[in-house]
Amino acid sequence: MKITFWGTRGSLATPGRDTIRYGGNTSCVEIQGDDGATLVLDAGTGIRPLGESIQRGIARLDILLTHLHMDHIQGLGFFDPLFWPELDVHLWGPSSTTQGLHARLTRYLSPPLFPVRLADLPCSLTLHDVVAEPKFRIGRFEIEAGLVCHPGPTVGYRIHGDGGVVTYIPDHEPFLGEDELDLDSPWIPGLSLARDADLLIHDAQFSDEEYPLYVGWGHSSIEHTLAFARAAGVRHLAPFHHDPSHTDLILDRLYEDAQSAGELPFELTPATEGSCYEVSGREGRASVKLLPGKRP
Ligand SMILES: [Zn+2]
């Protein structure tokens, strides 16, 4: 399967000359199975250019939302395939204890915030609550959703696909309230989703110096992300959801420091917009290759 990063930025789209390499669009990742099935992970601003790349004529598309913060849904109304009448779109995401997914999404996809209501979209749309349906299949993909530590109902996804396992947890503070990182603790949230993943895409919003100022905001420091990946025994880590204030030069320095701090038991390549990975082989022993990006 192929994994393409269309948006890697956290919290707010951050276009400009200082963010060209890591990217300015907010969370959106495409996973393409070998049979052509397409999963879209989150609908941040990166979903708009993804929509332009999808060939008309496909029958079905699945969008998996981790949660409904704006940086993960803002691009939804600008995703062209939602306006194709012949397309079957399945939208997966968490409900809250008081409102279903439809009611929660409609708060954004309705006037005055957006001119088109969810019910008026031309595609054939089916909504699924992943808290109620935590394990499901889409084509040959087997998917597991689990709640993680972030304000409001938020899930991560573990995706078994052709050739391996990809885990996607873009917003997550697994070490909230922990002074010491107990890597043997079975109680770290999200750990079972990430266990032995071939590729883990994980929140790494803050530098280690910044994190103490933002405890409880629902995000990880780079140090915590590395510790989480180590505890989970992943093979490849792509830190994701870069802070809007982190320019290309700052991110280069942060990840050079992370690489030089000591040997890591996994490959480390911070997520950059436009980059594409191929996961192939056998689950837990897959090869993860960084391919030339779809876009410059
Ligand atoms: Zn976010």
Ligand SMILES: [Zn+2]
């Ligand atoms: Zn969030």
